[in-house]
Amino acid sequence: MEPSDHTAAIRLENVSVAYRVPHERIGTLKEYVIRWAQRRVKYEKFLALHNVSLTINRGEIVGLIGHNGAGKSTLLKLISRVLTPTSGRVWVCGKVAPLLELGAGFHPELTGRENIYLNGAILGYTRREMDQKAERIIDFAELGEFIDAPIRTYSSGMWARLGFAVATDSKPDILILDEVMSVGDEAFQRKSEARMRSYFEMGATILLVSHNMDTIEKLCTRAVWLDHGVIKSAGSPQETILEYRGMQLA
């Protein structure tokens, strides 16, 4: 497709996301029909993102900073295809692994193994791919013989480990992280960090949201500061963080 200069992984062109917030909450069809008949259906537009343009190249590690409600999560949702922009264009090249929801769709009555296949399918993998991944995933999640027990018997740590293992089994082209993950005990955290780092080194593109400026400064090659749905500044992490902090103090 056309916007492919060969280095871009993600391109946003004048992207806006407008949520329609009804003046009064209309919850039912009955109410809606009555209101509509009375010509009283009015909406207010809430712009979660306003004319955002951003290009992220392959292999970049980009940190998103900004207040709560600045539009960071909305931006991640656009890139992971959960939201379609109200206007503008979102273009993404490569397989996106959204590590926002580890173990999304796990069913407590199914066994660990069955849930691996279910979760894998939710992430868009085929049966054949999952057959190849299953043993590696079980190994990484350190579940041993529990793998054939229903996961309602799992501890929350085991649950999270399994979710992480499925989502990160193969290197994605684009990795989306909301806040820095802490999964399982210390040993498993080290293991998961090592895996993340190896993906950085293998050239995955990373998008990261964090309120911890040290993390952003340490990990990222670029930082983007979002404020009220607009990009306030973007550039080297140090400078952007400095600006962001200056704004907060002022």
Place this chain on the structure above:
Amino acid sequence: MNSDHTIYDSASKISPAIDELREAFKYRELVYQLTRRDILTRYKRSVLGIAWTMLNPLGMMLVLTFAFSKIFRFETAGSYSTFVLSGLIVWNFFSQTTTACMNSLVWGGGLFQRIYIPRATFAISSMFTGVVNWLFSLVPLLAIILVIEKNLPWTVITFPLVLLLLIAFSLGVGLLLSAMGIYFPDVVEMYQIILTAWMYLTPIIYPETVVPDQFLWVFKLNPMYYFVKLFRYAVLDGELPASADLVPAAAFSLVVLVVGWVIFSYKSKEFAYRA
């Protein structure tokens, strides 16, 4: 580095209906996994398991047989029990799968706001779950026909055709309902009322012959009228489907499925905007 199919472009010129079709096919493993999950979890924890699926229409049959062949007395060609059971089984498939379609989207919608999945996979998998359950409920029906009528017409082999049309029609209705149910949860409640009315307006518990001639045209506008009739041809009457019934049934199925799919895929992009 990457093949073209991993490119996502929100400004793509492909029509949403085609795009959704393509994506649903790509996620066919998910359709399988969701269907498997729904069937396994339904039967895993209940003692009677699969028997429930069979007992429900049987119970209805017993009550209705008592009410309408002993008290009201409807004249049917064969026995009233097999007549009403065959009608109920078709109706149950339709009412259960369309409701399940809508519920899986309205209540299972949380997943859509967290991760990308083609929305139609949920509707399609509830349809497959319905088909599997339905095939179970077919066992007691065929057994009862054999016991009461003492034979099973050979035309029973044509029932997959009826099923196929019924699936297409139900999926179309289910998709339309889902598209509405996402915006207005009360559609779920309202639909239950409509279903009750709709059932009594379809010749399920009474034979078509009791309908006065001047009202017959109303019945012919009802798609379910044809599906019930075609199914009874196949399993009871031993007749091949007449084109006067087959053509309208196929037309309704096709039109409703296409309209449902197109509206659903256009609307599904907005689903994640609904908190």
